Amino acid sequence: MYALIGEVSRAVLWGDRLVAEFVAAIRAPFLTEMMTSMTGLGSVTAGVVFVGLFYLAGWREEFVKSVIALSLLGVVVWGLMTLVERPFPPNPVCVTEGDAGTTSSFPSGHSAAVTAYAGIAWHSDELPFAVAAGFAGLISFSRIYLGTHYLSDTVFGIGLGIAAVLFAEWLVRRVGEEAVLDRLPFETDI
Numbered sequence: 001m002y003a004l005i006g007e008v009s010r011a012v013l014w015g016d017r018l019v020a021e022f023v024a025a026i027r028a029p030f031l032t033e034m035m036t037s038m039t040g041l042g043s044v045t046a047g048v049v050f051v052g053l054f055y056l057a058g059w060r061e062e063f064v065k066s067v068i069a070l071s072l073l074g075v076v077v078w079g080l081m082t083l084v085e086r087p088f089p090p091n092p093v094c095v096t097e098g099d100a101g102t103t104s105s106f107p108s109g110h111s112a113a114v115t116a117y118a119g120i121a122w123h124s125d126e127l128p129f130a131v132a133a134g135f136a137g138l139i140s141f142s143r144i145y146l147g148t149h150y151l152s153d154t155v156f157g158i159g160l161g162i163a164a165v166l167f168a169e170w171l172v173r174r175v176g177e178e179a180v181l182d183r184l185p186f187e188t189d190i
Helices: 002-026 029-042 044-057 060-084 109-122 129-145 151-175 177-182
Strands: none
Touching (some): 002 151, 029 044, 029 109, 029 129, 044 060, 060 109, 060 151, 060 177, 129 151, 151 177
């Protein structure tokens, strides 16, 4: 069993290194500018803005699910980054050392968050799934392109985003939206 885990780990690390080298070799100024501009849509600040927009628009279901999913992701991603402490890929385009809240490369919180938005859009009558999924894919790729995450960090982040949405949907079915809203540390009238 340990031999299999070792082989899988070596294959993942080999693939990560290969993809990082390939992406570094294809970087171009225009694409770098586009990716640098786009990657911020997966940040914590963007998450707060999106949740706020869902609230202001009166999109109750999207608001509740995003509060649950993003709260869970915040704790899990921070915990994994603190526990794993994986070094960043070599030759990043943007500075990662010393960024507030960023402690390591694993997992990609940006990819987790944008995947959660796409997952919420999947069952939404308000949010266009194709647009959300397209942005999720581009933003996830931007994390690899900019050298802030390896491919496996990003894929794992995508998996976390899917899991967080599935948990949010389960919780809402189990306890109801009103119960979630009643437990928020602020008053809501959505």
